[in-house]
Amino acid sequence: MLQQKPELIDAIRARFAHVDACPFQGPRIFFENAGGALTLKSVVETSAKFAAIPDNQGRDNVASHALVNIINKAKADLSVFMNASGGQFFVGESGTELLFRMIRTACVNAQPGCKVIGSSIEHPASRSAARRWAEIAGLNYVNVPHDDATGLVTAKDYRMLMTPDVVVATVLHASPVTGMGMDVAAIAHAIREVAPECFIIVDGIQHAAHGQMDLDSYNVDGYAISPYKVFSRHGYGVAWISDRLTALPHDQLIDAPAEGWEFGTRDTGAYATMSDVVEYFEWVGSQVSDASDRRDRIVAAGQAIRAYETHLTGAMINGIGNLPGLRDMDHIKILAGTDNPAREGLVSVVVQDMPSADVVTKLNTQGIRTHTRKADHYSGNVLDPLGLNDCIRISLCHYNTEHEVAQLLAALKDLRA
Missing domain, CATH: 3.40.640.10 (Type I PLP-dependent aspartate aminotransferase-like (Major domain))
Structure with missing residues (x-):
């Protein structure tokens, strides 16, 4: 539903601080939401x-x-x-x-x-x-x-x-x-x-x-x-x-x-x-449903958010426009499967023969914010059984856009050791 309302996505993005630019780095795409989401301007x-x-x-x-x-x-x-x-x-x-x-x-x-x-x-x-x-x-x-x-x-x-x-x-x-x-x-x-x-x-x-x-x-x-x-x-x-x-x-x-x-x-x-x-979730619900009850609006917001984030991760994995998806990039491996219905707005990958920290740095130079997860006390329980030292976590929220996904795919397409 949200993907069919670009004007609503614009209105959503307008409610968040630093949605498309970092106060220290300048313009950037924020795909580090699992590390800490963007902050509502009303919260500030x-x-x-x-x-x-x-x-x-x-x-x-x-x-x-x-x-x-x-x-x-x-x-x-x-x-x-x-x-x-x-x-x-x-x-x-x-x-x-x-x-x-x-x-x-x-x-x-x-x-x-x-x-x-x-x-x-x-x-x-x-x-x-x-x-x-x-x-x-x-x-x-x-x-x-x-x-x-x-x-x-x-x-x-x-x-x-x-x-x-x-x-x-x-x-x-x-x-x-x-x-x-x-x-x-x-x-x-x-x-x-x-x-x-x-x-x-x-x-x-x-x-x-x-x-x-x-x-x-x-x-x-x-x-x-x-x-x-x-x-x-x-x-x-x-x-x-x-x-x-x-x-x-x-x-x-x-x-x-x-x-x-x-x-x-x-x-x-x-x-x-x-x-x-x-109040923000209630507002989103009022934009995607005719519900008058507070809880019903929140439920509607959650459903719309889930659907849109699934759409974005699907575009990331399967491709968008003329850009191949992560599943079609032979130098990239996706953790936890390509068609996993339990996925919630997050795709973790590894790039063949390239340390994840280097990938994150290279993406950062192109204004794309992601994060490295290492096989340490935070993530070793997941990465060690897979034989991985690290991975790149790409995490999004419903204020991210198809255009941002396309820029990520363009950056990863030719990113090789």
């Missing part, structure tokens, strides 16, 4: 506005009351955005820090000798936390291997290793290396069929920018996102936790309210920028 304005306000929440004055109302509105907006009818939202240092905190709490409240389950496709944000706190809490960690060819882990993969004594499970919603999205609802269902009371915690950091989150349908207990990867800014993370995870004993101040999970005075501006993000 909101951040500046709240940075100047000296008042804190919880005081008896007009400004403080206003700040509390803004925070409550943001939490309500997040509930609509992510479709959460229960539980609570709170902010922390980062998505990674929040994943650690949720996983830690679930592990230390479990009986020693029980199990924690997670998969080899996970980002170390959840995988490291699960393994560390399983060991400290006297739990046994169970690893679910992902499929190297597709970059996926499935409900069937989890089910094969599930036992009733699994008390904590971690799930990755989308991989920042392969770009593949997992079926969180199906995985959670497979877990609960065997261990109904298991605490299930999801890393939604890579998935969030694609606008399709539905917490009520997942039946999980924790979900974390990093706002700088979903059109907001750095400096904080957002988590949602279920009522039963909320109620577990957790780190907090002595005699503080039992349901509180935040530490210290939080930045009201951080919350307010999430309202900006939700």
Whole structure:
């Protein structure tokens, strides 16, 4: 739908800062969205506005009351955005820090000798936390291997290793290396069929920018996102936790309210920028549908974004105009398959006989921003089994264009060692 509305793509791009030029480099194409998406101009304005306000929440004055109302509105907006009818939202240092905190709490409240389950496709944000706190809490960690060819882990993969004594499970919603999205609802269902009371915690950091989150349908207990990867800014993370995870004993101040999970005075501006993000998705939904309900508009936006990003990655892989696609370039290999329906706006490749860092540098000189993923503590779990030292990650969002894809293909076509 978006690909049929070039004027809407222009309007979308107009809402983002630095959409076609870097303040340090000059004109450039931004295909590094998995490392941090572009920022909405409204978020920039909101951040500046709240940075100047000296008042804190919880005081008896007009400004403080206003700040509390803004925070409550943001939490309500997040509930609509992510479709959460229960539980609570709170902010922390980062998505990674929040994943650690949720996983830690679930592990230390479990009986020693029980199990924690997670998969080899996970980002170390959840995988490291699960393994560390399983060991400290006297739990046994169970690893679910992902499929190297597709970059996926499935409900069937989890089910094969599930036992009733699994008390904590971690799930990755989308991989920042392969770009593949997992079926969180199906995985959670497979877990609960065997261990109904298991605490299930999801890393939604890579998935969030694609606008399709539905917490009520997942039946999980924790979900974390990093706002700088979903059109907001750095400096904080957002988590949602279920009522039963909320109620577990957790780190907090002595005699503080039992349901509180935040530490210290939080930045009201951080919350307010999430309202900006939700408002943006609502606006996109209003442009691609006639829906009047807020949630329906957000769902419509997510569907349109998914379709358009699939169109762009398809053009990247299959070609556009007279330009051959990546699959037809004999010097390029695509990770996780060329026709993978789980792909979410990301294509990772290697160029034959050329270190990925050199490819990224060469593309950068042509004004095309991509990123190297190395077989290190971030990506080794995906690249090592493929026998790769590194790869080039090309990640896009719905503000990217066919013309930008064509420029990338033209640059890669003749790029050889």
